[in-house]
Amino acid sequence: MSYHRIASALRPPALRLAVSQPRYMTGLSALARAACRQKQAPPVPVLDSDCSSSWQDMTPIGTGETMVVLSFRAAAGMGAAFERVVQQLSLELDSVEAGVSDVRVMAGAGGEATFVVTLLSRAEAQRFERTIRPSIQTALAEVSEGGEPCFSSGGMLVPHAHTLGSLLQSLTRHLSGTSRTAEHDVRAVAAELRRWYPRKEEYGGFLSVDEDDPGRYTRNVVHSTPAMEVLMMCWPPGSQSTIHCHDESSCWVTAVEGEVHEVQFDLPLLDRKFERARARLEGAPADPAGHIRGRCGPLRRIRVSPLGGPGDGPELGCKQTYANNEIGIHRIENRSLEPAVTMHVYAPRLRKMKIFRDSGEVSEVTVTSDDSTTVEDVGSWQAELLDVAGWNGA
Numbered sequence: 001m002s003y004h005r006i007a008s009a010l011r012p013p014a015l016r017l018a019v020s021q022p023r024y025m026t027g028l029s030a031l032a033r034a035a036c037r038q039k040q041a042p043p044v045p046v047l048d049s050d051c052s053s054s055w056q057d058m059t060p061i062g063t064g065e066t067m068v069v070l071s072f073r074a075a076a077g078m079g080a081a082f083e084r085v086v087q088q089l090s091l092e093l094d095s096v097e098a099g100v101s102d103v104r105v106m107a108g109a110g111g112e113a114t115f116v117v118t119l120l121s122r123a124e125a126q127r128f129e130r131t132i133r134p135s136i137q138t139a140l141a142e143v144s145e146g147g148e149p150c151f152s153s154g155g156m157l158v159p160h161a162h163t164l165g166s167l168l169q170s171l172t173r174h175l176s177g178t179s180r181t182a183e184h185d186v187r188a189v190a191a192e193l194r195r196w197y198p199r200k201e202e203y204g205g206f207l208s209v210d211e212d213d214p215g216r217y218t219r220n221v222v223h224s225t226p227a228m229e230v231l232m233m234c235w236p237p238g239s240q241s242t243i244h245c246h247d248e249s250s251c252w253v254t255a256v257e258g259e260v261h262e263v264q265f266d267l268p269l270l271d272r273k274f275e276r277a278r279a280r281l282e283g284a285p286a287d288p289a290g291h292i293r294g295r296c297g298p299l300r301r302i303r304v305s306p307l308g309g310p311g312d313g314p315e316l317g318c319k320q321t322y323a324n325n326e327i328g329i330h331r332i333e334n335r336s337l338e339p340a341v342t343m344h345v346y347a348p349r350l351r352k353m354k355i356f357r358d359s360g361e362v363s364e365v366t367v368t369s370d371d372s373t374t375v376e377d378v379g380s381w382q383a384e385l386l387d388v389a390g391w392n393g394a
Contacts, residue, residue, distance in 0.1 A: 063157060065101055066125035067118050070136060071151035072144040074111030082143040086113040089139060093117070096132070099124035118157060125154060162195045164202040168223050168230065175228040175347040184250045184347060186322055193320055193345070198256045206232040207341060215239055217334075222343075229349040233342050235260055235334035243299065243356040245329045249346045253332065255308030255319045258340030262305045262321045264330045265356075268297035274362055292364040296356055302328055308340060329356060 074082035090105040093115070102118040115136065119125045141147040162170065170192045174185060206220045217239040223230040235258070243265060253262065274294020281292060307319045323330050334340045350367050 063101075063159070064121055065118050065157040066120075066122045066154065067116060067157055068125055068128055068133070068154040069114065069116050069152065070133065070149045071108075071112060071114040072140050073113075073150050075143055075145050078143040079111050082111060082113070082140070085139055085143055089115070089136060093132075099127065114151075122156075129154075159197075160195065161197040162192065163199070164196070164222075167192060167196045171228060171230070171345060172225075175345075186250065186252075189250075189252060189345070189347075190320055190322060193252060193254050193343075196254070203232055203256065203341075203343075207234050209234065209236070217241060217332075224349060226349055228345065228347045231344045231346075232256070233332075233344060235332070235340040235342065237334060237337050237339060240333040241331050243329055243331045243358075245325050245354045245356075246323060246346070246350060247325070247353050249324070249348055249350045251323045251350070252345040253307065253321045253323070254343045254345075256341040256343050257308070258334070258338050259309030259336050260307050260340045260342055261333045261335055262307060262323075262330050263333060264302040264305070264323065264328045266300045266302060266328050267325055268299055268356065268362075270297075270362060271295045274364075278364065294362055295360050296362040298360075299356060299358065307342065309336075329354075 072082075072086075086105065086107070093103045093105065096103065099120050100117065101120055102116075104116040106114040106116065108114060117128060117132075119128055137148055171189065174189050174192065203222070206222050208218050208220050210216045210218050215236050215238065217236065218234045220232045220234070221229070222232055243263075245267065271294045274292065274296075277292045277294065305321055307321060321330075332342065352364060352366050354362055354364050356362050
C-alpha cells in the first residue's frame with residue numbers, strides 16, 4: 001500500500017509551513033478513550049455544520065485556525081500492524097505543509113492513536129476533510145476497529161480572549177498605583193483591550209438609560225479605584241458628549257455595540273481669566289458647577305475616527321482610540337439611528353476636566369459617577385480556575 005498521496009495532496013509549491021504555536025487540548029485523550037471503549041459510530045464532523053455564533057464571532061480575535069481530531073483503536077490481534085501504519089501516517093503528515101500550521105499524533109493506552117491537525121482556516125480544514133482524511137481512514141481500514149474513527153471532531157482554535165473579569169484583572173496589573181499619562185504602556189493596554197470578547201451577559205448589567213432625558217448618554221461605573229476607572233457609556237441615536245479634556249489621565253475608548261465617532265481637537269489656548277481663577281483655587285477640588293470659567297482659542301479639529309459599526313465590534317475585534325491632553329481633546333458622537341455602547345478606561349481615575357464649547361467658553365468641572373456598581377476588588381470578578389502560579393513555581 002502506498003501512502004505518498006497524503007504528503008502530496010495539500011502541497012502547492014508556493015506555500016510553506018506556517019509557524020506553529022502552543023496548543024491546549026485539555027481532556028482530549030480521556031474523551032477519545034471513552035469514545036473508543038464504547039465503540040461509538042463517528043459523529044458528524046463539526047466542520048459539516050456551522051459553529052455556534054459566539055465561537056465563530058471570536059475568530060478574528062485569534063488566528064482563525066481550525067483543528068481536526070481523529071482517533072482510532074487497533075483491531076483485535078492487529079496491534080503491531082496498526083502501530084506501523086500509524087507510524088507511517090505520522091511521518092507523512094509531518095511533511096504536509098500547505099494550509100497546515102501544526103500536526104500532532106498521540107499514542108494512547110490500549111492501542112489508540114489520535115491525529116490532531118491544525119489548519120490555517122475553516123476552508124483549509126474542509127479541504128483536509130475531502131482529501132487527506134479519506135486517505136487516513138483507508139490506510140487504517142484493515143487494522144482498526146470498525147475500519148473508521150471511533151472519535152472525530154473539529155472546530156475553531158479558541159483564541160486567548162479575555163472575559164470582562166480577566167480583562168479587569170489584566171488592566172489592574174498594567175495600571176496600578178497613581179501612574180500618570182507619561183508612565184503608561186499605552187500599546188500594552190490597547191493590546192489587552194483588543195483581546196476582550198464582549199458578551200452581553202457580562203456587561204449588560206452596566207447599561208442604563210436616563211429616564212428623565214432618554215436622548216442623553218449615560219455613564220455607568222464598572223470598576224473604580226484611584227488608579228483606574230472603567231465605565232460603560234450608552235449612546236442613544238443622535239447623542240454626543242461635550243468637547244472635553246482628560247486632565248492628567250489616559251483614556252482608552254473601546255467600541256462594544258453599534259457605532260460612534262470620535263472627533264479630536266487640538267488643545268486650545270486659555271485666557272488669563274481662566275488661568276487666574278484656577279490659580280486662586282490651586283489645591284482645592286474643582287467646582288461641580290463649573291465656576292472656574294473663561295474663554296479659549298479656536299477649536300481646531302484634528303481628525304474624525306469611526307469606532308464600531310457594521311462589520312465591526314466582535315466580528316473584527318473591538319475598535320479603539322486613545323486620548324490624553326498631549327494628543328488633544330475630544331468629543332464622542334453617535335451619528336447613527338441605532339443605540340451604541342462604548343467602554344472607557346481612565347487611568348488614574350478621572351476626577352476633573354475642562355469643558356470646551358464652540359462658542360469659545362471653557363469651564364473646569366468635577367467628574368461624578370454613580371458609584372453604586374463600583375467594584376474595588378477585581379478578584380471578586382473572576383476566580384482562577386487553575387493554580388497557574390503553583391504549577392509554574394513547582
